[in-house]
Amino acid sequence: MMSYLTKMLLPDERIVHIATLHWIIFVPGMALTAVGGIGGLYSYDIVGFLLGSNIAPLLGRIVAGISLVFALAGLGLLMGALVRQSSTELAITNRRLIAKYGFISRSTFEILINRVTGVNFDQTITGRLLGYGTVLVHGAGGDISPFDGVTNPQLFQRALMDALTHGQG
Numbered sequence: 033m034m035s036y037l038t039k040m041l042l043p044d045e046r047i048v049h050i051a052t053l054h055w056i057i058f059v060p061g062m063a064l065t066a067v068g069g070i071g072g073l074y075s076y077d078i079v080g081f082l083l084g085s086n087i088a089p090l091l092g093r094i095v096a097g098i099s100l101v102f103a104l105a106g107l108g109l110l111m112g113a114l115v116r117q118s119s120t121e122l123a124i125t126n127r128r129l130i131a132k133y134g135f136i137s138r139s140t141f142e143i144l145i146n147r148v149t150g151v152n153f154d155q156t157i158t159g160r161l162l163g164y165g166t167v168l169v170h171g172a173g174g175d176i177s178p179f180d181g182v183t184n185p186q187l188f189q190r191a192l193m194d195a196l197t198h199g200q201g
Contacts, residue, residue, distance in 0.1 A: 036132045037123050040142075044127075049191035051122040054164030054183040058117075061109030068103025072096045122179060124188075124195050129169060131179060147172045151192045153185035167192075 037047065071078070076092035083091065119135040129148065131141040149172055155165035165185035169177045169192070182188055 036121050036138075036140075037130060040130060041125065042127065045125045047123050047125050048195055049124040049188065051124075051167075051179070051188045052183050053117045053120055053122075053181045054162070056159075056162060056164050057113045057181050058110060061106050061111075061113055063106070064109060065103050065106030068099045068101070068106055071099030072103060075099055122182065122188075124191050126195060129192065129195075131177075141177055143169065143171055143177070145192075145195050148192065148196060151189050151196075153182075153189050155185060159185075 037050075041047070072095075075095035076088050079091045079095055080088035115135050116133075119133065121130070121132040123130050125145075127145055129141075129143050129145065133139045148169060150170040152168045152170075153165050154168065159165045163184055164181055167179040167182050167185045167188050169179070171177065179188075
């Protein structure tokens with residue numbers, strides 16, 4: 033799972049914290065798939081209830097087709113979220129903060145621990161209740177790098193702050 037991380041570690045470097053993306057990234061796809069599935073399953077009943085049973089056969093078929101499009105779009109979002117979660121690697125080592133995104137195309141972010149000037153995290157009410165948020169890493173040049181959808185961002189912040197104070201060797 034951590035293939036990029038294990039390849040990129042320096043000889044005297046060790047991983048002190050690994051972060052993952054929260055399951056919340058699957059919710060839009062699950063919701064759209066559920067709406068499409070339920071709409072397709074009950075399309076004739078819904079049309080019959082709202083507009084009358086005499087028009088249900090014609091419009092029910094149209095609603096079922098639209099529902100199929102919703103379900104397929106939801107499945108596409110679910111597959112995208114699965115790829116996003118399985119291809120994202122976030123880690124703090126005793127020397128660096130490393131982030132790798134992408135499956136086919138790859139994007140990486142690496143910053144030396146001694147170049148990090150601060151770290152904050154943002155959580156919405158939902159994020160606080162469910163345990164996810166955005167971690168904001170401040171670099172020495174004034175750059176801010178956000179890491180969205182991180183599970184337990186407070187733990188990530190604490191691990192990075194600990195690495196800043198103890199692991200700069």
